[in-house]
Amino acid sequence: MGKHQHHEHQGESLADAARANLEKSGEKWTDTRAAIFEALAGFSRPASAYDIAELVSTARGKRVAPNSVYRILDLFVANNLAMRVESANAYLANSHPGCEHDCIFLVCDTCGEATHIDDELLSQQVRKVAKNQGFSSIRPVIEVRGICQKCT
Amino acid sequence: MGKHQHHEHQGESLADAARANLEKSGEKWTDTRAAIFEALAGFSRPASAYDIAELVSTARGKRVAPNSVYRILDLFVANNLAMRVESANAYLANSHPGCEHDCIFLVCDTCGEATHIDDELLSQQVRKVAKNQGFSSIRPVIEVRGICQKCT
DNA sequence: GAGTGTTAAGATACAACATATCATTTTCGA
DNA sequence: TCGAAAATGATATGTTGTATCTTAACACTC
Ligand SMILES: [Zn+2]
Ligand SMILES: [Zn+2]
Ligand SMILES: [Zn+2]
Ligand SMILES: [Zn+2]
Numbered sequence: 384m385g386k387h388q389h390h391e392h393q394g395e396s397l398a399d400a401a402r403a404n405l406e407k408s409g410e411k412w413t414d415t416r417a418a419i420f421e422a423l424a425g426f427s428r429p430a431s432a433y434d435i436a437e438l439v440s441t442a443r444g445k446r447v448a449p450n451s452v453y454r455i456l457d458l459f460v461a462n463n464l465a466m467r468v469e470s471a472n473a474y475l476a477n478s479h480p481g482c483e484h485d486c487i488f489l490v491c492d493t494c495g496e497a498t499h500i501d502d503e504l505l506s507q508q509v510r511k512v513a514k515n516q517g518f519s520s521i522r523p524v525i526e527v528r529g530i531c532q533k534c535t
Numbered sequence: 536m537g538k539h540q541h542h543e544h545q546g547e548s549l550a551d552a553a554r555a556n557l558e559k560s561g562e563k564w565t566d567t568r569a570a571i572f573e574a575l576a577g578f579s580r581p582a583s584a585y586d587i588a589e590l591v592s593t594a595r596g597k598r599v600a601p602n603s604v605y606r607i608l609d610l611f612v613a614n615n616l617a618m619r620v621e622s623a624n625a626y627l628a629n630s631h632p633g634c635e636h637d638c639i640f641l642v643c644d645t646c647g648e649a650t651h652i653d654d655e656l657l658s659q660q661v662r663k664v665a666k667n668q669g670f671s672s673i674r675p676v677i678e679v680r681g682i683c684q685k686c687t
Numbered sequence: 688g689a690g691t692g693t694t695a696a697g698a699t700a701c702a703a704c705a706t707a708t709c710a711t712t713t714t715c716g717a
Numbered sequence: 718t719c720g721a722a723a724a725t726g727a728t729a730t731g732t733t734g735t736a737t738c739t740t741a742a743c744a745c746t747c
Contacts (some may be wrong), residue, residue: 385696411695413695413696414710415695416695441696446697446698447696447697448696448698449700450696450697450698450699451695451696451697454695454696455695466697472704
């Protein structure tokens with residue numbers, strides 16, 4: 384848990400929060416977006432765009448093309464409703480949309496589960512290292528691959 | 536630069552160091568491996584397996600299949616002759632093979648160049664966060680995407 | 688309500704990244 | 718030289734991601 388307060392939403396409540404957040408940015412909460420968010424939030428592990436496309440297609444009885452999923456996931460990431468786990472080529476729903484910070488993901492190489500950590504101090508240090516090298520528009524990618532406790 | 540001393544090899548010298556290191560592990564320095572290492576070391580940015588396959592194939596006038604390149608890159612990574620940049624799906628030659636540490640990569644979204652940083656303190660903190668969560672076999676992935684000084 | 692512009696989503700194709708499997712060649716010791 | 722083991726090749730296929738164009742939905746004006 385980070386150093387600041389925030390709700391960890393789930394289920395209905397999470398979708399509502401996501402919707403509110405997206406609409407606050409002037410974007411629409413369409414049926415397709417709702418379906419994709421629901422699917423994403425339903426996964427307990429990082430889900431690939433193709434995982435989501437398949438699930439949503441089945442659930443709605445109507446095909447959603449992967450490129451549409453990518454578009455919407457990009458929108459979600461840009462608006463902080465979801466995060467991309469780079470080392471897994473996959474996405475996670477943000478359980479506290481609207482709360483912006485650099486996330487740290489611990490990904491289990493055995494079960495695929497990802498633990499989401501916030502550590503402002505640590506991520507600020509990473510940003511600082513990059514800034515010292517003259518970087519701008521900094522986006523830290525802090526992940527750890529390993530074996531989780533359950534799988535040990 | 537890290538807190539410890541090490542040579543930053545280049546060209547012939549780098550290949551020699553890589554070779555020595557690989558052979559120390561009981562692995563062979565074959566022609567194909569030498570060619571792939573040379574190609575990899577010749578790139579100034581992280582190179583994909585397919586980039587390398589193409590370059591080596593052309594240079595030798597004999598096709599190297601991508602899967603062979605992947606195999607050899609995996610071997611290089613396992614023996615610390617190369618590093619994989621996760622957020623770029625690409626590889627970099629290790630300019631000080633044999634020196635083992637968690638690398639930090641700053642990758643420019645504009646020009647693709649990657650700056651390699653070592654910060655033992657920082658990477659240890661990341662390891663610690665994972666350890667606190669019960670993770671084992673920890674492999675930190677610390678990268679920063681952004682715009683480099685040159686491209687600003 | 689018809690016309691018009693804008694945004695969202697679909698269809699399709701393809702590019703890029705990665706692995707699986709089996710065959711062939713090379714290496715090296717017995 | 719023979720046979721086993723390791724390295725590489727050939728080929729196929731799986732997975733991830735983008736480009737381009739079309740169609741559908743929506744809102745706004747007239
Ligand atoms: Zn938070
Ligand atoms: Zn696990
Ligand atoms: Zn070092
Ligand atoms: Zn740059």
